[in-house]
Amino acid sequence: MHETDMTKALILTLRDWWEAEDRPVIARIHLIVGKFTCVEPASLQFAFDVQTQGTFLETAELVIEETPLIAFCHTCQQEYAPAIGIQYACPACRSPMDDIRSGRELKIERIECTVP
Amino acid sequence: MHQTYDAALGINLLHANQAGAEHNRAHLDAWGITCLNIMSSPGAGKTALLERTLAALTADFRIAVIEGDMTTELDADRLRQYGVPVIAINTGRSCHLDSRMVSGGLHRLEHEYNPAEFDLLLVENVGNLVCPAEFEVGEHAKVALLSVTEGEDKPLKYPIMFQEADCLLITKMDLAPYLDVDLERIIANVRQMNTTVKIIPVSAKTGEGLEVWLDWVRSVTKPTGVPA
Numbered sequence: 052m053h054e055t056d057m058t059k060a061l062i063l064t065l066r067d068w069w070e071a072e073d074r075p076v077i078a079r080i081h082l083i084v085g086k087f088t089c090v091e092p093a094s095l096q097f098a099f100d101v102q103t104q105g106t107f108l109e110t111a112e113l114v115i116e117e118t119p120l121i122a123f124c125h126t127c128q129q130e131y132a133p134a135i136g137i138q139y140a141c142p143a144c145r146s147p148m149d150d151i152r153s154g155r156e157l158k159i160e161r162i163e164c165t166v167p
Numbered sequence: 168m169h170q171t172y173d174a175a176l177g178i179n180l181l182h183a184n185q186a187g188a189e190h191n192r193a194h195l196d197a198w199g200i201t202c203l204n205i206m207s208s209p210g211a212g213k214t215a216l217l218e219r220t221l222a223a224l225t226a227d228f229r230i231a232v233i234e235g236d237m238t239t240e241l242d243a244d245r246l247r248q249y250g251v252p253v254i255a256i257n258t259g260r261s262c263h264l265d266s267r268m269v270s271g272g273l274h275r276l277e278h279e280y281n282p283a284e285f286d287l288l289l290v291e292n293v294g295n296l297v298c299p300a301e302f303e304v305g306e307h308a309k310v311a312l313l314s315v316t317e318g319e320d321k322p323l324k325y326p327i328m329f330q331e332a333d334c335l336l337i338t339k340m341d342l343a344p345y346l347d348v349d350l351e352r353i354i355a356n357v358r359q360m361n362t363t364v365k366i367i368p369v370s371a372k373t374g375e376g377l378e379v380w381l382d383w384v385r386s387v388t389k390p391t392g393v394p395a
Binding site (some may be wrong): 053055056057060061063066067068075079084087088089090097112134136137138139140147148149150157158159160162163164165166 | 171172173174176177178179180181182183184230260261263264266295297299300301302321324326327358359360362394
């Protein structure tokens with residue numbers, strides 16, 4: 052399950068931030084995960100719960116917002132939602148998917164903290 | 168009473184990995200080394216391709232290899248026969264190389280050799296069509312392999328790898344006559360999401376297409392001069 056490694060990478064990123072911020076208590080971490088990434092939110096959630104036990108993130112809650120895959124077709128001058136796993140080209144004119152507007156996000160959007 | 172606050176970050180989930188990748192790339196640039204990240208599913212023929220590549224290019228370039236393997240050094244041993252430094256990284260249970268592991272490999276290269284003498288670093292990633300695509304290691308270009316036995320639908324099912332690739336080798340072309348494989352369809356499926364990738368059908372066994380691949384490698388590698 053590669054979300055284990057993804058979570059490890061997320062924890063490393065969070066640790067860098069947390070240490071730079073004088074170690075606040077992290078209550079909630081808001082992620083944005085696009086559908087056109089290699090990350091499965093349910094697996095990420097599970098891996099996060101397991102891997103943060105006994106760490107500075109033990110009490111932190113992970114909130115994942117998924118964004119759909121949206122591409123823009125420059126020939127048709129309009130957005131479309133490619134069918135992942137089936138077809139990525141524009142359904143109207145068959146132009147290749149070359150301008151992704153949403154769906155590639157793997158982002159830590161914001162963090163909710165409490166200062167004792 | 169607790170004071171609460173929100174911190175807007177807007178940084179990549181893999182920020183730590185990305186920063187490490189940029190750090191690696193800066194070192195490679197300072198040494199004048201071009202780095203290729205070579206990725207595919209297990210058994211697509213990465214090591215066979217590297218064997219042919221090393222056999223053909225060691226006269227023109229100083230080459231080093233970083234070999235990612237989950238547990239063994241079997242692949243590394245195959246490549247050591249070509250007289251180039253092969254740094255084996257056992258990733259353990261991890262299914263891809265990340266920038267920290269490759270950084271460790273670069274430190275070993277720096278410690279055991281003079282890195283400025285090298286022109287080309289070939290990183291053979293762990294066999295996996297999913298995760299390596301999301302974890303940059305500091306490469307200058309991504310090379311993906313897809314063997315004809317894997318089926319035409321793979322670019323549609325594992326799109327990130329094919330969307331990210333700068334060069335795609337369709338391997339084991341010698342087997343194509345025995346399979347119901349439609350090469351044009353593979354290419355059309357890739358083109359749906361990547362209009363610029365260089366696509367090269369090859370066979371490490373018969374040598375088909377290898378000259379085109381080697382020319383591509385030559386075109387992205389700048390020799391730093393013959394070592395003293």
